[in-house]
Amino acid sequence: MTDTQSHAGATTKHTTRHTVVVPASIDMVSVLGPGDEHLALIERSFSADVHVRGNQITLQGEPGEIALVERLLDELVTLIRTGQGVSTETVERVIAMLRAETTERPADVLSLNILSNRGRTIRPKTLNQKRYVDSIDKHTITFGIGPAGTGKTYLAMAKAVQALQSKNVNRIILTRPAVEAGERLGFLPGTLSEKIDPYLRPLYDALHDMLDPETIPKLLAAGTIEVAPLAYMRGRTLNDAFIILDEAQNTSPEQMKMFLTRLGFGSKIVVTGDVTQIDLPGGVKSGLRVVEDILDGVEDVVFNRLNSHDVVRHRLVGRIVAAYDEFDARAEAHQARQPGSRDGRRP
Numbered sequence: 001m002t003d004t005q006s007h008a009g010a011t012t013k014h015t016t017r018h019t020v021v022v023p024a025s026i027d028m029v030s031v032l033g034p035g036d037e038h039l040a041l042i043e044r045s046f047s048a049d050v051h052v053r054g055n056q057i058t059l060q061g062e063p064g065e066i067a068l069v070e071r072l073l074d075e076l077v078t079l080i081r082t083g084q085g086v087s088t089e090t091v092e093r094v095i096a097m098l099r100a101e102t103t104e105r106p107a108d109v110l111s112l113n114i115l116s117n118r119g120r121t122i123r124p125k126t127l128n129q130k131r132y133v134d135s136i137d138k139h140t141i142t143f144g145i146g147p148a149g150t151g152k153t154y155l156a157m158a159k160a161v162q163a164l165q166s167k168n169v170n171r172i173i174l175t176r177p178a179v180e181a182g183e184r185l186g187f188l189p190g191t192l193s194e195k196i197d198p199y200l201r202p203l204y205d206a207l208h209d210m211l212d213p214e215t216i217p218k219l220l221a222a223g224t225i226e227v228a229p230l231a232y233m234r235g236r237t238l239n240d241a242f243i244i245l246d247e248a249q250n251t252s253p254e255q256m257k258m259f260l261t262r263l264g265f266g267s268k269i270v271v272t273g274d275v276t277q278i279d280l281p282g283g284v285k286s287g288l289r290v291v292e293d294i295l296d297g298v299e300d301v302v303f304n305r306l307n308s309h310d311v312v313r314h315r316l317v318g319r320i321v322a323a324y325d326e327f328d329a330r331a332e333a334h335q336a337r338q339p340g341s342r343d344g345r346r347p
Contacts, residue, residue, distance in 0.1 A: 016063045020073050022055040030080045031073065038076075038091050042069060045095050068098050078107040084121070093125060096309065102127050114158045117210055122158040125312045129155060132304040136270055139302045141260065143248075144272045145288065146306030147321045153246050154206055156270040160242040161210045164224070169266070170240040171223060174203045175259075177230040177250045200227050203246065230255060239264035248273035249288045250280055256287025276328070 022031055032039045032052065043050050046069050048061030057073065059066045075094050079086055090110065097106040109130045115122045124130040129151055135142045136159045144152035160172045204227060207216055219225040230251065245251070245259055248271045256271075263269055273288045280286060295301050308322040 014063060015061055016066045017058070017060045018066055018070065020057045020059065020070055022057065022073070022077060024055060026055075026077055026080055028052075028055055030086055031076055033086075033088060033091070037088050038086070041088060041091055041095075042072065071098055075105065075107045078105075079110060082107075082111045084111065089125075097127050100127065104130065114155070115162050115210055117212070120209070122155070122210065124155065125151070126306075126310045128304070128306050128310045129312075132306065133159065135302045135304050136268070139300050140267075141263070141269045141271070141301045143288075143292070143301075143303045144270065144306065145275060145303065146310060147274050147276065147308060147325075149311040149317045149321070150306035151310065151312050152272040152306055153202070153244070154209075156244050156272055157203070157206045158210055159270070160244060161207075163242045163268070169242045169268070171242075172225045173233075173238060173241050173243045174200075174207075174225070174227045174246070175230050175233055175244070176200060176203065176246045177248075177255065200229070203227050203244075230259060233259055233262050236262055237264045238262045238267055240266040241268075243267060243269045245269070245271045246273070249275050249278045249286050251287035252280070252284055253287045253290050256291050260291075276324075 022028060033041070039050060039052065042048075046061070047065045048059050048069050050069070051058045051060075059069050072091075072094055075098075076086055076091065079090065079094075093110065094106040097104075097109065104127060106127075109124060109127055111123070112130060112133070113121050113123050114133065124133050128146075132142070132144050132152065133155055136156065142156075144150075144156060146152055157174070160169075160174075163169045164172055204216075207225070207227075211219070216225070220227070230245065241264070243262070248256065250273075251259065259271075260269065271288070271291075275286065275289055278286050278289075292303050308319075308325060311317050311321055
């Protein structure tokens, strides 16, 4: 490696030139991407010139940027060695983690397998997701709070299925409050069970991703997996179970207390929700909004927050969530400046 200096007036710019040799056992197409997609992304993401000849990649630019590109290439090689494919999305996520200067290695985050079924592996895709999954392992009650698409429910269900398969629990209980988002239960057609089903359908859909479809009816019939509205939890003590409360922002404080006190011996609880998507009628407080203040400092209870950077659906979803967050922040700031507001000043 050689260092050079270039002078422009009074400004001195330090640049570094370094050549990285990719091991011969690594397919360069996996590193550079089909049609050099990954290479183009690297060049757009860093202030560095990148030149490739065979398995040698020559980097030139500011030392800090070159060091990050070197780390990126090392992480990609490590991921490829685990046998998993590296996509453009993977490269973007590794870059984001390196820019965030986290202590965890991106390759460790992205190679943590939770569950495999029919050739598909479920694993965290962001640092916050890995911390969330680790919290589920370490704590009895875990809260996952964040916008749609951050994987909070999906990862919790994967951990539940993993716990069932490893016999750490005897059953899985999945529950949601049946609160309308623009619809009224009474106006929906069908029996009570058919009316409730739309609220629980996302949980069934996730189960079908994680288990062989032919086994699910048997597990449901045997009570090994139970999918039910939150009201069905009242008066029960749930032992040796992995219990997930989804859409928890639509619980009242009383319902949240009722649910959390169902915890029995040998059980684990995960509560997921998005405090920006509350469908409760006016005047009703969200149990998810107040529970952190109530349980702050209680041992073996942990709160994890995910954000737009953790959205793992179509990349446009993350941009939409971020745009809404920015809009809401501007609206709150504007309201705070209005005369007569709590934080504003009268003229």
